[in-house]
Amino acid sequence: MSVTQILQNALSGDPNLQQAAEEQLRAASESNFSMYMVTMSDELRQEDRPPHTRRLAGILLKNSIDSKDRRTKAQFTDRWISMVDEQANEQIKKNLLETLSSPVREANSTAAMVIAKMASIELPMNRWAPLIEILLHNVTNKESPPPLVESTLDALGYMCEEAVEDELDISVLGSRSSQILSAVVTGMQYQAGSPESSVVIRRSAVAALLNALEFVRANFAVENERTYIMQNVCALASDSDVVVRKSAFECLVKIAEVYYDCLDMYMNVIYQLTIQAIKQDEEVVALQAIEFWSTIAEE
Template sequence: MAQQGASPLLKQGTLEALEYVFEEFVGLKQNEIDDVLDAVIRAMKRAEQNYEVRLAAVKALQNVLKFANFANEDCRNRLMTAICDAAKSDEGEEKKIKQGAFSCLTAIAPENYMALEPYTETILSLTTEALEEGEETVALQCIEFWSTICGEVIKLREQKSVLLTRSTADCCFIEKPLCSLVPVLLKTLLNQEGDADALNIFTSATTCLGLVARTIRDAIVPLAIQLIVRNIEMADWRSRKAATSAVGVILEGPSVEKLAPVVGLLIDRMEDPNMEVRGTAVCTLGRVFELLHSPARAKRFFTDEDFCRVMAVLSKCGKDVPEVSEEFCGAIYFLARGYQSISSKVDHSKKKFSSQLSPFLSGVIDVLLSASELDKEAPFGLPASTSTYKALIELVRVSNIEDYEAAIAIRVLMPRIMRRLNTALDAEAISPSDKSNKYNLQALQCDVLHAIIQKLARSLEAEMVKESAQFVLLLFCRVLTCDCSTARDKAALAIGALAHTVGPKFVAYMSILLQYYNVKLFSPIYIEVIGNIFHVLGDEILPYCDYMMDVLYKGLSKQRLKPHILACFGEIALAIGEDFEEYLQDVMTKLLTQDIMPMFLMRIRLTTVISLDREYSRLTLAYCEV
């Protein structure tokens, strides 16, 4: 590289060799690395007429940088001057050099971003210029640099939070350039929305803006809202959609107080004449619920007045076209989850907070069920039904069953889901995709009924479950025969919940369940539920015990079921006490013949299973020794 008159081809080859050599650790002294850096920097300068040489130098520098001494001010200045100069290359093929320069900046950021303070204004200016030009490869690298910077600041804060130290060296210098970057990123988002050719830039700018929000926190809100409001009122629906979507990008980081004004913006857009804008607004509101909705907070995102208006407009969106109604289901799901996540440490009970939903529960359930029927062309109503039933499950789980409105809403919901499950069971599915959708729908409906049974079991409404037990059990048993393991497991779990709710009187329905009790239908979850049913029924199950034990013996031939059946033997012994003596000899024989006694002993604490006389205890210990 130092030879006078060295050919461009020789320089290029040398620089390419350096690029590969410095990919791995090189055992050079610092002065030798400095010599390499000098050579590379000389080749990057505009005095070098050959484009290929300059490009090879920029690529080589990306690998050499990790060995540079950034603590040395002279070295740092020479490097940053060369990189920033290369980032100004913008003619023809030289844009690749510009891209390489920003790649160098991104390589510097993780370890040495604190040293970049004197150069942030220059880098911001170069970034702004590159984003305005819209050259994809360069713009992506610019955005990647700032995303890396934000990621490092966030990581530093998290580390200091764990160590419980004050975040004084928090890179405060970065806030000013990031504030200047916010309008640039927002313009990029708003200009690229819906442009298929610029999808990568749009995605990267969205990610970067989210990281900036987490970095500068409250400072982003006035900067972003100003531009969002301007675009959200434009005649072009694409501008309104992009602005509404941008609200969702800045939600992580700022405080609830600062973000509260966006509620009005979102509600207004949920009544927008354009379908896509409405859908985006509801989706964004769902993200608000996901990130910021917690009724236990001292500072709440919604006032009571806001909440009533939000629920009214949301319910209207649930009756909209499928594209909007599906977003409504997602929003309700995250709204309900906010009540589920309330900490038990707060002064007020979870029930008191979830009572806020009670007046709206019946209406929201009606809209959710209607939303799952909007897309008539979709087989078995999927995927709309998926989001519908997930939302229903969360609503049931968090509702305060002690409230009259909530109790009535859930009481009415149960037969409606039962009818739907019966319809799904009878529906004919021809293609493999139809069958898959049918089974997924059955699994979701079993999940909803499971949640309802558990909720009603803890209230005065439990009697309704007991009255419907036979019909519900028949539905669940029919699901047990389907070809989908997920649906079968969901049905088995629901049967377990039904047995717990009905109690010892569930024995009246054992003749129904035993028709669907065979090795072919067994699964680990089904076997666990059988053990739970033994506990529920206790002595009441004895008339059926011989048959049930015989089927379990047959199940031992299935390798995957062995450990679960062994655990079930232990549960049965605990449930029926001394009456298990009748089966102990057979159980031991089966285990010894199959050479799985060690597994049995690991699964069951035989000496504590049942309380019998000493003679029987000696018998048990003798088998243990064997």
């Protein structure tokens, strides 16, 4: 039975098929963890595989190296380091990075999530050194296809979020915060390609910024860099796309929570944007505008 069929069975509505598939996957992981991880990364990469099984392969990858329980996560980290040989390690990373350019959203978005989880293990150990440069190039290279830009922005946002939530000592990531921020803003300003591709990239970029806001504290402490961020967030609060506008106001809410003391010089502009949103915009946007002022009142 093929790996793809096993993954399909794992998603089956038939409990017997599902249980048998889960047992096969568990046995494969336990018998040769390194090969299991390579196989799952290859299933995620293959364009001729169904989107739902590609996504499941990626989730299985993630769940093999990450857990909400700190003790379990430490055990998974030890297993990754001790049981995945160098050749397999490099192949898995190669497959993940290739998947970022997949036109299938279920695949490239899952790859972005796995890359962030893997980076949280590798970067503190000074491994996977080229990763940041590769991701930055994906976003800033004008020849990059839209799916690659979109998923790479996802990955950058997730990585920044991981660094803050897990209090990771990732000097290689922190030292590139300005470049990461610049790449995210490049995505926020994206206008190349079709209108549809521009919108999805701006959505990913502003979502990445939301995930990265606490990570870029050093940048927010510098007035001209802070103003650069605020100008771009405020610009997207008036974007033509409702999802982008909603996310931009979510950024403003987060900024009010984390950087309240830095907001004075931007309040006139924010006031106009929030009043306009509350009076004229769709409910999901208006609610975020109201949330901004609720947050200000609490602070």
